[in-house]
Amino acid sequence: MASSTGILVTGHGSRWTRERATALRSHHKIPVFRPAADGKEPWLNLTNAAHLIGVTPKTLRLADEAGEI
Structure with a gap:
């Protein structure tokens, strides 16, 4: 609500x-965090997502909180 x-x-x-x-x-x-039963994760955690796009986790978190992504 x-x-x-x-x-x-x-x-x-x-x-x-x-x-x-x-x-x-x-x-x-x-x-x-709970791993997927089959071992194939359908998502990334914040640290892995930040690494993938080449920014720090803090930068990615702040962008998310600001609604930029």
Whole structure:
């Protein structure tokens, strides 16, 4: 559910933040990364994607957060 500002909110009206999502994942022991069962990954993680296009992971993350990619 999104508020009038477009920010995702929880069922109790709190905002989803990176810290809140990390805490939820940690509490439920959900891994950050899980390899594909067949060993063929259909995606790249941030570090591998940055290496592939020749930029630093920080540069790629900042471009993503700014909506440039």
